Amino acid sequence: MTALLKVTDLVSGYLNRPVLHGVSLQLNSGDAVAIIGPNGHGKTTFLRCLSGLLKATSGTISFLGQDVSHEPAHRRVAGGMVHVPQGDQLFADMSVEENLFMGAYRAEKGANLKYRLDEVYALFPRLAERRGQVTKSLSGGERRMVGIGRGLMAKGELLILDEPSLGLAPKVIEEIYAALVEKRRDGASILIVEEDPSRVSKVADQIYLMDAGHFVWSGSPDEAAASEDVMQTYLGGK
Amino acid sequence: METLVQLTLTSLTTGSMYALAAVGLSLIWGALGMLNMGHGAFMTLGAYAAMTAINALGLPPFLGIFVSLIVGAAIGILAHLLVAKWVIVQDGAHTNIMVATAGLAILIEDSILKIYGGYPYPQPFSVTGSVSIGGVAVNLQSVFILLVALVLVGVVAFLLLKTKFGRAIRATAMNRDAARLMGVRTETVFLQVMALAGALAGVSGMLISTQATLSPMMGGAPMLKAFVICVVAGLGNVWGAGVMAIVLAFAEVVVGYSIGLHFGFPAMLLIVILVLIWRPEGLFGKERVVRL
Numbered sequence: 071m072t073a074l075l076k077v078t079d080l081v082s083g084y085l086n087r088p089v090l091h092g093v094s095l096q097l098n099s100g101d102a103v104a105i106i107g108p109n110g111h112g113k114t115t116f117l118r119c120l121s122g123l124l125k126a127t128s129g130t131i132s133f134l135g136q137d138v139s140h141e142p143a144h145r146r147v148a149g150g151m152v153h154v155p156q157g158d159q160l161f162a163d164m165s166v167e168e169n170l171f172m173g174a175y176r177a178e179k180g181a182n183l184k185y186r187l188d189e190v191y192a193l194f195p196r197l198a199e200r201r202g203q204v205t206k207s208l209s210g211g212e213r214r215m216v217g218i219g220r221g222l223m224a225k226g227e228l229l230i231l232d233e234p235s236l237g238l239a240p241k242v243i244e245e246i247y248a249a250l251v252e253k254r255r256d257g258a259s260i261l262i263v264e265e266d267p268s269r270v271s272k273v274a275d276q277i278y279l280m281d282a283g284h285f286v287w288s289g290s291p292d293e294a295a296a297s298e299d300v301m302q303t304y305l306g307g308k
Numbered sequence: 309m310e311t312l313v314q315l316t317l318t319s320l321t322t323g324s325m326y327a328l329a330a331v332g333l334s335l336i337w338g339a340l341g342m343l344n345m346g347h348g349a350f351m352t353l354g355a356y357a358a359m360t361a362i363n364a365l366g367l368p369p370f371l372g373i374f375v376s377l378i379v380g381a382a383i384g385i386l387a388h389l390l391v392a393k394w395v396i397v398q399d400g401a402h403t404n405i406m407v408a409t410a411g412l413a414i415l416i417e418d419s420i421l422k423i424y425g426g427y428p429y430p431q432p433f434s435v436t437g438s439v440s441i442g443g444v445a446v447n448l449q450s451v452f453i454l455l456v457a458l459v460l461v462g463v464v465a466f467l468l469l470k471t472k473f474g475r476a477i478r479a480t481a482m483n484r485d486a487a488r489l490m491g492v493r494t495e496t497v498f499l500q501v502m503a504l505a506g507a508l509a510g511v512s513g514m515l516i517s518t519q520a521t522l523s524p525m526m527g528g529a530p531m532l533k534a535f536v537i538c539v540v541a542g543l544g545n546v547w548g549a550g551v552m553a554i555v556l557a558f559a560e561v562v563v564g565y566s567i568g569l570h571f572g573f574p575a576m577l578l579i580v581i582l583v584l585i586w587r588p589e590g591l592f593g594k595e596r597v598v599r600l
Contacts, residue, residue: 161479164482175491224490
């Protein structure tokens with residue numbers, strides 16, 4: 071098993087407020103790992119560190135065997151680390167298709183972007199209907215699809231998703247997760263952040279629980295389901 | 309009828325010069341999120357560079373345009389590398405960058421004053437002659453200015469809309485972090501935008517100087533007008549800036565003609581005040597409105 075992503079003792083935060091206190095994680099090629107935990111405990115900060123939007127204070131991030139801790143964000147994307155940020159962060163005044171093309175900004179010359187586009191449209195047929203529409207006029211679910219589709223356009227080695235269910239209706243969440251399960255079946259490596267373990271159980275092989283900038287628990291989805299007391303302690307009762 | 313044609317042409321000519329300056333200012337605002345107070349000085353520099361190249365180096369006058377374009381781009385790049393780059397990453401960058409670029413403007417203007425003195429110079433480049441349009445004599449200089457501006461705005465529009473380079477600029481303006489996650493080198497985009505906006509400012513200054521004279525402070529009034537145009541259009545709204553340049557120039561020219569020359573600019577300012585009362589979100593809105 072080769073490690074696709076290996077994070078060792080990562081410490082980071084904003085200005086004088088440390089958020090992550092030494093976080094380590096390994097994700098092997100073809101794996102799907104989920105990080106769950108309450109809001110405001112460092113999940114998004116961790117992802118921002120991985121993609122280079124935020125600098126790590128100490129610790130290392132190695133991707134495909136190379137230390138990328140000090141690489142700028144654009145180079146990490148070029149290396150195959152694709153981060154679909156929380157809340158979509160679309161280019162609001164661009165059309166669906168332009169947004170998708172931006173996802174393939176780092177694609178090598180001669181890459182078949184048309185084919186990639188068709189793949190995204192096959193996964194999310196609704197986007198094909200709306201391809202010319204500016205994204206700010208889309209529904210929340212459609213915007214999420216553009217966000218994920220834009221990430222897929224990069225054809226990276228690792229897809230990092232920050233709360234893909236955030237703010238969506240249950241029916242739409244199912245649709246989004248069905249697409250992720252399909253990508254998993256194709257062998258995609260995924261790192262996914264969610265608040266609630268029940269969402270990720272169909273997608274993830276391994277679940278990490280983050281609390282106050284530490285991983286406090288990890289295990290398989292089945293083990294998570296069995297450890298109700300742990301989940302209740304950190305995530306609250308249902 | 310003759311008056312109307314004449315006024316329309318004057319508005320278009322004036323407006324197209326404003327548009328070049330305003331579009332650049334708007335691009336910088338949109339992509340870098342900064343107000344470039346050095347824009348007027350860039351214009352002044354473009355005008356002096358063209359004059360110097362023609363007078364001192366003996367270049368054929370029409371090449372003056374290219375000189376102002378290149379020198380404008382160069383000062384844009386320098387301003388970014390020496391000033392903006394270091395300030396926009398700081399906390400409180402919004403205010404600091406205004407002070408920093410205003411300082412740069414003073415430096416440029418005072419250097420010009422030191423080298424050339426305060427006397428007004430004529431711009432050696434000029435297109436002479438006139439053509440008759442519908443029985444109205446139209447001087448070729450105006451036609452030329454209009455053409456240059458149209459070509460440049462057309463080139464910028466093409467770059468922004470049809471090229472990967474332009475798409476990266478628009479993406480950076482709309483969402484800087486997301487652009488970085490797509491693999492856009494936003495630092496490079498900043499540099500490109502500063503070069504592009506500087507080039508437009510340089511040419512704009514050169515064209516304006518053909519209508520008046522060159523002086524070290526000549527960039528002040530057009531810069532203020534460009535800013536006014538951007539505010540009315542909604543800061544960062546590049547297309548709006550282009551359109552508003554023509555509209556406000558028309559207002560300025562018509563008021564200047566019918567009421568008195570000195571009322572043109574105040575009329576423009578009055579329009580801004582009214583627009584801001586009616587639609588303040590252009591400037592003070594919580595969400596930055598960016599439409600490219």
